[in-house]
Amino acid sequence: MARTHQQSLIAFLTVASLWAVPAWAAGAHDVVSSEDIIRSIGIAASVAGILLLILVQYVYRERLPHGTYHRLLLVGVFLLPLAATWSTTATVMEGTKSVQACRSCHVMHPFVNDMTSASSPTLAARHYRNNWIAKDQCYACHVTYGATGTLAGKRDGFRHWLHYVTNTYPDPIQYVGSYANSNCLSCHQGTEKWERVKSHQTLVGELWADRIACITCHGPPHPLPRERTVAVASRDASRGTAGGLHGQ
Amino acid sequence: MDSDKPRASYQTSTWVTRQLTLAVNCAIVGLACILLFLWHEFGAWTIGLGTFVGIPLLGVAVLLYIGAVITDLKTRNAL
Numbered sequence: 001m002a003r004t005h006q007q008s009l010i011a012f013l014t015v016a017s018l019w020a021v022p023a024w025a026a027g028a029h030d031v032v033s034s035e036d037i038i039r040s041i042g043i044a045a046s047v048a049g050i051l052l053l054i055l056v057q058y059v060y061r062e063r064l065p066h067g068t069y070h071r072l073l074l075v076g077v078f079l080l081p082l083a084a085t086w087s088t089t090a091t092v093m094e095g096t097k098s099v100q101a102c103r104s105c106h107v108m109h110p111f112v113n114d115m116t117s118a119s120s121p122t123l124a125a126r127h128y129r130n131n132w133i134a135k136d137q138c139y140a141c142h143v144t145y146g147a148t149g150t151l152a153g154k155r156d157g158f159r160h161w162l163h164y165v166t167n168t169y170p171d172p173i174q175y176v177g178s179y180a181n182s183n184c185l186s187c188h189q190g191t192e193k194w195e196r197v198k199s200h201q202t203l204v205g206e207l208w209a210d211r212i213a214c215i216t217c218h219g220p221p222h223p224l225p226r227e228r229t230v231a232v233a234s235r236d237a238s239r240g241t242a243g244g245l246h247g248q
Numbered sequence: 249m250d251s252d253k254p255r256a257s258y259q260t261s262t263w264v265t266r267q268l269t270l271a272v273n274c275a276i277v278g279l280a281c282i283l284l285f286l287w288h289e290f291g292a293w294t295i296g297l298g299t300f301v302g303i304p305l306l307g308v309a310v311l312l313y314i315g316a317v318i319t320d321l322k323t324r325n326a327l
Contacts, residue, residue, distance in 0.1 A: 039286050046283035050276055057272045070317070073268065077275045077313045081306040084282045088298055091286060101290040164292050 035094050042087025049080035096157055097139040105164050107173055110228035112138075123221040141221075145186045172225040179221075181207045184214045264320045271312035278305030 053076040056069065064072070095101050103112045115124040115137065124141070127133050133140045143153035163169040185207060188194045195201070199217075206212045215221055222228075278301075285298025321327035 042286045043283060046279045046286065049279045050283070053272050053276050053279075057269065073272070073313065077271055077309050081275055081279060081309065084279055084286075085303050085306060088282050088285065088303060092295065092299055095290055096295075098290075104290045104295075105292050161292065161296060165296055 035091065038087050038090045038094075042084050042091065045080045045083035045087065049076050049084065052076040052080065093154075096154070097136040099136065099138050102138045105160075107164065107169065107171070110172075111222050114223045114228075120223070122223060123215065123218060141183055143183075144180050145182050172228050174225070178210060179213065179215065181210055181212075181214050261319070261323060264316045264323070267312050267316035267319070271309045271316060274305045274312065275309035278302045278309060281305065 052072060056064065056072045056076060061069065099112060099115075102108050111124070114120045114122055115128045117125055118129060124137070127141075128137050139153070142156075143149050189200075189204070200207075203212055207214065213219075281297045281302030285294045285302065288294045318327065
């Protein structure tokens with residue numbers, strides 16, 4: 001009798017978790033990437049874990065043998081959550097690099113709208129529309145390169161998230177600290193175009209030491225505070241000038 | 249063989265039962281938070297709920313489960 005319960009439980013959980021994956025994947029994406037697969041594993045593990053724990057603890061608890069009950073709890077409390085945690089961590093680590101993730105906070109809308117604008121003269125917009133950075137454009141310039149760069153990027157991201165959800169940020173937001181030229185130089189230094197400019201050769205030491213900022217001559221990187229109005233940027237977007245501008 | 253006996257034959261202490269129930273509830277809520285984040289994709293609140301609420305709750309659930317198992321084994325003089 002107990003074995004029948006176990007078999008029906010396992011069959012139910014398998015069907016439920018397998019249903020969850022295609023139901024999500026079909027609705028959201030046409031092309032399935034490795035990130036989608038990792039996410040779908042997390043979704044399946046979460047669905048299976050929730051159902052397993054509810055059934056084991058609140059439905060079949062008195063009918064299951066003691067050993068089976070503890071083994072199923074081990075799966076529901078430890079193994080499936082482990083898979084879900086791995087999936088979430090991987091999704092966060094990869095997903096936070098995307099422009100979409102930056103845009104998920106409304107305070108960043110003016111920046112993303114400006115970047116995707118066809119007419120904006122800012123550095124970010126020029127990089128975006130000329131496809132100088134193929135993907136994850138925000139992250140590419142805002143994670144400091146080096147051994148601790150990615151970690152520092154996540155730490156800053158957490159700090160920004162905390163300010164956002166607790167509503168403890170100035171509006172319009174201000175850039176705090178200094179922008180490291182290494183973010184620019186890691187891509188630009190050594191290219192033919194960069195080497196052709198004599199002032200670059202003269203000032204290379206100053207640039208690496210951050211005594212002169214690249215944006216002194218090449219800025220502004222983003223719209224100035226008075227220009228950051230969502231309304232203007234949204235109007236620009238509604239005219240069809242936002243997005244899909246690579247290669248222009 | 250003992251592990252295949254029906255659960256009713258075991259005299260699990262109330263403390264262990266409570267701990268297990270709490271662990272299960274924490275795990276259910278934690279998994280629900282993670283599911284919301286993974287399903288809904290990136291949003292300021294869903295990412296916070298998934299990573300800063302969901303994952304710690306799962307950690308608490310595991311600790312409670314381990315605590316309950318150790319207490320149970322000690323009660324039975326198996327540890």
